[in-house]
Amino acid sequence: MTVLSFAVLSVAGLGVGVLSGFAMGWVSHFWDLGLTQQAVGLAAVVAQLVVLYTLCRLAGWGSRRQSGAVGFAVGYVAVMLVMLGYLTGGNIVFSAKLVNYVFLFGSMIALAVGVMRSLVLPPRPTPTVTGAL
Template identity: 75%
Template sequence: MTTPETAAAPHNSPNPFASAAMTVLSFAVLLFAGAAVGLMSGFSMGWVSHFWDLGLTVQVGGVAAVVAYLVALYALCRLAGWGSRRQSGALGFAVGFVAMTLAMIGYTVGGSIVFSGKPVNYVFLFGSMIALAAGVVRSFVLPPRTTPQAQPQVSGA
């Protein structure tokens, strides 16, 4: 008869191939997710800068929208790192976002493809790079802390 103390413990050793495959797969998926977010947000910021010349109220609203977006971008980057349980997930999201943003900055004869020379676009471009860098750095996942075991007190005379 086996008791819980003498029963064989289940074998829970991780498979190194599966772990590496999941790391690569999560990086690739989050790379494309970051590129999609970069594409959609780039065109959204194009609309914010389109109305930039309408006055101070619109400019304040545009800057507030960009700041709110940057907070959400930071949270998405942290979420990508948390969801993949690796810093590479956040890095994949950030690389996809930056690659798409750099592709949209491309210069043509008539100027930039999406972004104009308005100050709100510079706040968006530089702010998104700072938010992504902070999100990648802060997404470093630490191993769980172990609690120290209490030693039994021996009372002696």
């Protein structure tokens, strides 16, 4: 069951990575239009990072294992590494703009914290009272 949840959540991480990568492309497309667009872009990046952290935590919680969060993070990072590669025309998917670096490094930090915080500890045994009052 652990392997199956890891595989399913890796595919989910791939899907979220593709969607957030292309959403980030729209944010960086409007980055050069002025200070207002940059503020909105940074707010969008922060919102994406909060959602990414939450999804990573939910993956760990839903699978009841830290491997679920790791599977989600592995799928997401795999897509980000592919998107950093060069296209046939020589262009890269993520341009060299500040907002892209904030997104890339921020997403890695959000995933790392999400994986570490998704550690599921066994429940503490409740003390039993022996003897009647």
